[in-house]
Amino acid sequence: MADNPYMNSGQTSNNPYSTNFEMASNPFSSSMEMVNSTGTIGNARPGASIISGSSDNSGTSEDSSATTQRMRNSISAKYCTKSVEETANDFGTDIHDGLSSQQEITYRRSIYGKNELTREEEEWMIIKFLSSFYSDPMIMLLIASALISFYMGNIDDGISITSAIVIVVTVGFVQEYRSEKSLEALNQLVPEMAHLTRNGATETVLASTLVPGDLIHFAVGDRIPADVRLTEAVHLTIDESNLTGETRPVTKFTAPITALNSPISKRNNIALMGTLVRDGHGTGIVIGTSRQTAFGSVFDMMSSIEKPKTPLQNAMDKLGKELSAFSFAVIGVIGLIGLAQGRSWLDVFQVSVSLAVAAIPEGLPIIVAVTLALGVLRMAKQKAIVKRLPSVETLGSVNVICSDKTGTLTQNHMTVSKLWTPDMITEHMDIIQYKDYSSQLTNPLQTLLLTGCFCNNAKYSVEKEKFEGNPTDIALIECLNSFGLSDVRSSRQRVNELPFNSSRKYMAISVDDGDRRNTVTFIKGAVEKILGMSKTYVAKNGEIRPLSDKSRKLIYDMADKLAEDGLRVLAMAKSSSGFDTTPSNSQFCGLVGMNDPPRPCVRESIASLMRGGVHVIMITGDSETTALNIANKIGMPVTDPDRCVLSGDRIDAMSEEALSEAIQYVSVFARTTPEHKLSIVRALQMRGDIVAMTGDGVNDAPALKLADIGIAMGQNGTDVAKEAADMVLTDDDFSTILNAIQEGKGIFSNIQNFLCFQLSTSVAALTLVALATIFNLPNPLNAMQILWINIIMDGPPAQSLGVEPVDPEVMQKPPRSRSDKILTLVVIKRVLQSAAFIIFGTMFVYIREMSDSITRRDTTMTFTCFVLFDMFNALSCRSQTKSTFELGMSNKMFNAAVGGSIIGQLCAIYVPFFQSIFQTEALSLKDWFVLILLASSVWIADEVRKYNAHKHSGNLTGYSTWV
Template identity: 45%
Template sequence: MFNVTNSDVNVVFSYFGSSPTTGLTNEQVDQRLKESGYNEFNEDKTETILSRILDQLKNPLVLLLLGSAIISVFIGEYENAFSIIAERMRDTEDAKTPLQMKMDFLGRQLSLISFGIIALILVIGLIQKRPWLEMFTVAVSLAVAAIPEGLPINGKEECYCEKDAMLESLGCIDTLCLDKTGTITLNKMTATKIFLPSNKSVINAEDTKLDESTRRLLLIANLCNNAYFVKDEVLGNATESALLRLCLQVGLEDERINYDKVDEIPFSSETKFMAVKCAHKISKEEMYYVKGSFATIIQRCPHLDEDMKKEYYFQYQILCSQGLRVLAFGFGPSINFLEFSGFIASLDPPRPNAAKTINKLQKIGVRVVMITGDSKETAESIARSVGIQFSGLNCSVSGSELEAMPEHMLVNQAPHISVIYRATPKNKMEFIKALQSKGHVVGMSGDGVNDSPALKVADIGISMGESGTDVSREAAKIILVKDDLSCFLDGIEEGKSIYHNVRGFLRFQLSTSIAALMLISVSTLFGFPSPLNATQILWINIIMDGPPAQSLGVEPVDPQVFKEPPRNRDAAILTFALLKRIFLSSFIILLGSLFIFISELKDGKVTSRDTTMTFTTFVMFGMFNVISCRSETKSITKLGIFTNIPLLLSIVGSLLAQLVVIYVPFFQRIFLTEPIYIWDILKIVFLSSSLLLIEEFIKAIRRSRSNQNYVLISPI
């Protein structure tokens, strides 16, 4: 197949029998359409409306590439950058977060255990010749109540999540890959230094005089440029805008009005240069004007001897070591036969809070890696200026070095790399995959089209909301509303708080569910009548899975939690210590509820008073339990009553609802309850508060042990 992408424009027109003025005839277009079909990508299978809803309404992506061209469409090919990015995006599946995977696994385990116990209760009840309908309804009610529902995860207003659960994963990120431009820096370029071969020295841009050498250099910067003026503003790529502003600053008019652009080779991270072929409107002289990386331009200047190259490289290194982005310029009759014209260095300053935020990230155990298309010297200078830690030798590698590494070497080297310079989109993807293969949880920031495959493959892809392209925002799982590096820190803190609140939620839900299962199981095994009927069990489920449980998700977390290192993604959410607390709470609820039930069951027959007392006791235990689950270590006296208003309101609302169920005749008929006396309520409150008192005692012991350990390891 004829390679359109790498061929000269005139060769392409000749091959297809077309011209830049008339294009293809209608007959030729119809013929091409028959031969090649429409110029479109293969589409995935169409999703049904239901699957879209279940998959949270994922939108198709509209992919855009930066560049310009005079286009005559002949055939839709797949071997181009556009289709490669689309293919990588399509082939990359959205991964579940570590917490989602753990919760899914836990849900399956709980379901199997719960249904096994419920089936056993049902069989024992039938063997004891209990009414099968009663046993069946109780079993179904237990099945509904035994499995905890999900905890809503809400992010701070600085972060927007495609899926809210993704925010939690920020808490276990141990490596954060930051795209330099626009994330670490402001992406506001200013041309500050100029080097001219004739002067053999660097001069400040504001001191530039328009001699012949300077005019030639700035002419190339002007012609090889797609930024443009709109009133007093310059619109376009940040680097090109800086070059255009420099031309205006030194008094050079926009020379593009005096030239016709014959051809253009857009800049790419692979070629590392941009070239335009222009013809002067009066003299008709055609010439190539080229800008790009120092190495790329120098190797296209055959007239330079080795001493000159070394001298220019020395000046180039000096500028790069100051954190400046340096572009070299040349012109000539061919892109491979250029005359070196000098270079221009531009400054893209770091964000004001970049160093402070990166320092905080590294203090809490998050390794920061900077990825950029800049040179090694520029990249390392900026990385050091914002405090990125360098861990030994070979911690700064180029994209080409990364690509040349064997897979096993890349996997072993990746955890020690702090800076990747001259990086391509493919380099970013391979680096992230190498880290993931070593068990690291990787976050990736980006704002451009070419970042989208890496954003997709990262555990957490993060896009800038203000400067990010639509494609990067679609590929990312989290969008920062503000283009502010400190938002990363906010998100990580929020992720950690979510995880701790999920543990509190699970502790409350599981202790309640286990207590309900144990209460019915023990009653059935020992031949007691059922202490709760089916509607009461369902009511308990509504209360426990309702506002009290959900409000644990917004519990303010101890600031000490934010200083903890990233947790291991494989660490169990239900630790042995947490399970002990869960079973202790369940056992206390079981003993208290059985005590009330047996003490009320005097004649061996279950009355509505017996079940009402047991029912209310169980609910009251739940209210004290949810208060206890607010923190694993902090006392309720330290937490305060009004620090979680939603929880306070939900407890009050649940208690009022319980009173309605007990005292309103309509609900008495539904739940088979009857009014109880005030001293009955006081008795229940006194008994159920024992759970909170025991938990407070356990927390005090844990705090005491923690303080002793701190004293032991503290330096004298």
């Protein structure tokens, strides 16, 4: 330990990492090699509890004890016993200003790497590729048949089959590789952030940039980005359940722990990476990043637990197995008949094996995975990040969306537009932004405005040249200007604060009264809360009067009047003393009405959702009047306000059953707290609804978890909400939900489309060979040709059907029922219709050609006929309902895949090398003409089917809406 690897300035020998370097077997030493970065800690998030997770599923008991051991040895064990000063000293950092030397930061980064967790080095590509040759029994059989061909001196066949195997395996491998890459990309969609102080300046940075010694801050709702020794903890409680399994949040302190070898759950002055702040706020020094954290030491074990498959993938696997069993049976029978007819057993074997390879849609699960993953990436571009693949399927089934009002349906940009003080009696004052009202400033107005200023947490950001924080607070500060007032907060010392939250619905701040002997309290919040703690008001003549029932009524009426334009109404009060727990005995100052306009596209989105049978519910903390007005503005159906609007206190008074009964008429929930959301989701689910619910705060998490699709806000949401959610909206915009549902539905119909394509090809190929065998005809397709058809069917053309752009018309279809099968009657009919055309067409060509004697030309014609049929079939499979002419050339991948297949087919016929492999010969232009004409019949027939379906379904908008 001569060299201090940690401090290149090296004044101290007391190296915090020395222990790491002394132990060769230390689990963290591997971190030094960890330079590449493919995943983030996001990979390991979904697990609820590492410890319990390991003992009840994949891990053996040995695993979990090793885990516990590793966590026990983690860096926090050492620093929980040291004081704040010692820790800061060890890390060469300052507990107020953080690290100061850029050189030092760069040095530490070079040693400890990025603060993110990556999986262990993956297998070599080439090994993976080679292993796919022997992992599939069908391929093994093909190899066997090639070997037999060689052995029997059938060199041509041997080479043919060998090249076919290579092509089949390569195509499969490339597809699988792509699927893995796109799945990996999903893990990086939600970046981790951290609030970091370096050199005295605080900013928000990517959590991956943290190095040991950094000073970081976190507040309620945040996720801890590294292992941290706390230097400050204010009401700080942290939920460590995902690491320790303990569900009760732990209260944190800064004092050193005296007990030796305290277990990880008892290290109360340490905040652990990946845990969630439930309350309060704190600051601390980073003592460990990435692999040196307790979370990092168990990361590999967590990421090795295989991700569960989505219901759709499971259904596909099952379908694949059933189809395989069926094909095997058919092929077995065909083989036996063939042998009984005295065909050469090698021929029978080869054709059977190739048929098995072709008829079994082994590419199905991969195509489903790629389609889902690509769809999720597409959604991310449209600002909706889906965190779990199964949610994509659920999206198409959602029939109720519960949305917050502020910030999701509205812009969350507030401006003060009306003011009222009791001396104005029945008049109120309208404020137009940027106009000067200084001349109209009265004493009561000044008191009202200054209350709004003192009772405020908006902060001025020099960098961005504007106020930041709660939009309600910002509006109040910005309004001061219109009256020639300025932000006076710095002139007084803050003594006490009761912060705002959506359950409390008010906030109070005490400051000294100028001469530091007396304290005054400023309060603002919902009208009923403020009136509840007010005793007096200032009348027109300046006289202080007690608040009578009559004057309360006047205030409530006025608040309603202000709210009528959809304004958020805040009441203000002031008291000439401080407060302990809640303020009381205050003087009512007046009301402020704030405008928060609806987001531009919300109206359209709601209309579109309603057309598709999705019910939209607004949930807001604002008053009924405000909510009702906004609801009307954005086109929500509130015909009967008595039934359509339900307030929080009425929810409280209802039983679950009663709520579930009443909820069918409700479109607006007003004056709710986050806790009400849970009852609302439950009541809806009791009715059998599939519910999407939005949320942003810590208290929204339970409802987000319970909802079928929990949706968190990317910009204003807390980490806790994002963690609990299935989907994150990066722009917080309601309309994005519509896009996501549209994509979800689109993905589902794309999967049905390529399934239809694969099944019709497979059914046709099987039937053709079966028919030929039964009628004792020579095989219409040889092994090589069948394998080439398999590549078209399982490869790029099928995959390209999965990325067909979403047709906005899917929104007009009602939500899919959860139990709906993917293989619906309509799909099966499509499969059978197409297969029938392919079989008859190909048989026709075959029989016509072979009427003289079997030549190479005959099989070439049959083979090309089948392939062309398949291409036309792919064309019609692009959509279940829309004509090819409506779709146009919009799917680039489809154009490329089909174009490529046709070029491939041309090569197979005209290039001498391939001619010998496929046993083909050149066709004339006339042949092509005939074949194209014939093969297009499958497409024409489908166009006719689509046309008829359109005519009979009539107006698609007529689907039932709510109730």
